[in-house]
Amino acid sequence: MAVLDPRVTPARPDLAAAHLEGQVEAARFVLGRARAVRASQASVRQAPAHGAALLTEALRGELVDVYEDNGEGWSWGQLRSDGYVGWLPSGALGEPSAPLTHRVAALRTLVFPGPSIKLPPVDALSLGSAIAVATIEGSLAVTADGEYLPAQHLAPLATADPDFVAVAERFLGTPYLWGGKTSLGIDCSGLVQVALTAAGKRCPRDSDMQERALGTVVGDASAVARLQRGDLLFWKGHVAIARDASTIVHANAHHMAVAIEPAAEAVRRTAAAGVELRSIRRLAP
Numbered sequence: 001m002a003v004l005d006p007r008v009t010p011a012r013p014d015l016a017a018a019h020l021e022g023q024v025e026a027a028r029f030v031l032g033r034a035r036a037v038r039a040s041q042a043s044v045r046q047a048p049a050h051g052a053a054l055l056t057e058a059l060r061g062e063l064v065d066v067y068e069d070n071g072e073g074w075s076w077g078q079l080r081s082d083g084y085v086g087w088l089p090s091g092a093l094g095e096p097s098a099p100l101t102h103r104v105a106a107l108r109t110l111v112f113p114g115p116s117i118k119l120p121p122v123d124a125l126s127l128g129s130a131i132a133v134a135t136i137e138g139s140l141a142v143t144a145d146g147e148y149l150p151a152q153h154l155a156p157l158a159t160a161d162p163d164f165v166a167v168a169e170r171f172l173g174t175p176y177l178w179g180g181k182t183s184l185g186i187d188c189s190g191l192v193q194v195a196l197t198a199a200g201k202r203c204p205r206d207s208d209m210q211e212r213a214l215g216t217v218v219g220d221a222s223a224v225a226r227l228q229r230g231d232l233l234f235w236k237g238h239v240a241i242a243r244d245a246s247t248i249v250h251a252n253a254h255h256m257a258v259a260i261e262p263a264a265e266a267v268r269r270t271a272a273a274g275v276e277l278r279s280i281r282r283l284a285p
Contacts, residue, residue, distance in 0.1 A: 007206065008083035010067055017067055017078070032065030032077065035093040040123050041182055042092035044084060048074030054179030055086045056190070056205055061100050061130030064093060082193070082205045098132035098144035105161070105198070106153035107170050108183045115140060115148055125149070126182035128194050130157065160200030165230050168195040168241050168249050171258040176251050188239050191251045191258060192232065195241070207239040215281035221271070223280055224263050232281045233263070235270055
């Protein structure tokens with residue numbers, strides 16, 4: 001049997017996705033059931049418990065292929081956006097409804113229960129969340145579920161931000177959260193993924209996946225002085241985005257936040273801790 005990455009392979013010894021039959025060993029193979037994230041975001045955890053490690057987060061509107069509901073409030077499945085596998089709270093999921101039309105383009109936006117911003121908001125959605133807009137009433141967009149959001153915070157799904165680095169910079173000061181993907185908390189590879197996705201570019205979830213899949217190598221630590229805006233800098237377990245020839249923006253545990261830092265200083269600091277810069281990769285225009 002082939003050795004597949006367990007992070008993106010919906011297979012366990014007791015259960016696996018039907019399309020993997022013949023590729024992995026499992027006691028039984030099942031078809032997935034399509035579910036949509038209905039909460040503002042859903043934690044994807046390593047085990048079916050709120051105290052289990054956070055692997056990533058799924059945003060409102062994301063589709064999930066669910067292979068098991070354990071009957072205790074947890075669903076095991078795979079995100080269609082990036083293929084990540086894990087346990088999600090069953091209550092955060094629902095049947096897919098109206099086709100999605102818009103994405104949240106603001107860092108965060110509020111959801112109101114009626115046609116007035118004076119009403120107490122009922123939810124908040126982070127950048128990259130997707131919704132189905134039924135109509136526009138003045139300055140508010142009305143979803144197919146009867147929610148009201150500021151129309152100026154939304155963009156059609158087909159549109160893309162022109163500068164993914166500028167998207168990442170909007171998260172400055174956001175707390176560092178391992179597995180996070182929202183303005184409440186985000187990690188290094190989550191920041192890259194959210195920013196690139198907003199710019200219409202597909203992006204894997206983890207930094208090692210991103211290093212293998214994105215761009216072409218233009219150098220290592222010796223090339224830090226020749227950075228261009230949008231270059232990606234990779235260490236083992238970490239990724240940063242070049243803002244210009246001398247600074248980077250990254251979510252990192254040193255600052256415990258998304259921060260701007262001189263690139264040369266970051267390279268020196270991490271090298272002193274025994275972690276060398278592995279590669280600098282440049283994305284196609």
